[in-house]
Amino acid sequence: MNSIESIGENIRILRLKNGFSQEQLALCAGVNTSYIGQIERGEKNPTIKILEQISAALEITLVDLLTLYDLQTKKSTPKGTLPLPNPYSPGTYSTNSDSLH
Template sequence: MDARKLIGWNLRELRVERGLSQERLALEAAIDRSYVGRIERGEENVTISVLEALAAALDVKVGRFFAEVDPARPRPAAMRAGRKPSNT
């Protein structure tokens, strides 16, 4: 797996584990939501500054984005689309 795909895979896995939408993660990292999607799909060459912002928003070390992935493991599942139900 190339570095861009590896970073994207790990980013999506971390984001979904924390129950964050791409939009929420983008807001917390002060980057564009569509950019998060392109990173997750392995379409972007991400700068260290962006990785640092994403790592801070996810409360992980930057190196976590480079963790090796078992190629046989299925891609992290997508979160359910739409808004969360209101508590009222």
């Protein structure tokens, strides 16, 4: 999946999560309904201005729109990266209190 398709998938996931139809999102974002569908399918390459309008309609930041939304963890993760382990979780790192002084 290329970046245009990923952005379209993110829009579709967030639209459905918010309970919007394509028509409702298009109306809120000030774009044509068919254009939303084309973006979601990765057929169109939207401008930053259009992505800003869509992100505002979804009530998220443009950065959040451009990151991969993981429905399983309910967290945004940049595409191509893995979540890092929590360094504060027990057993993740061993610490020696003497080395801190």
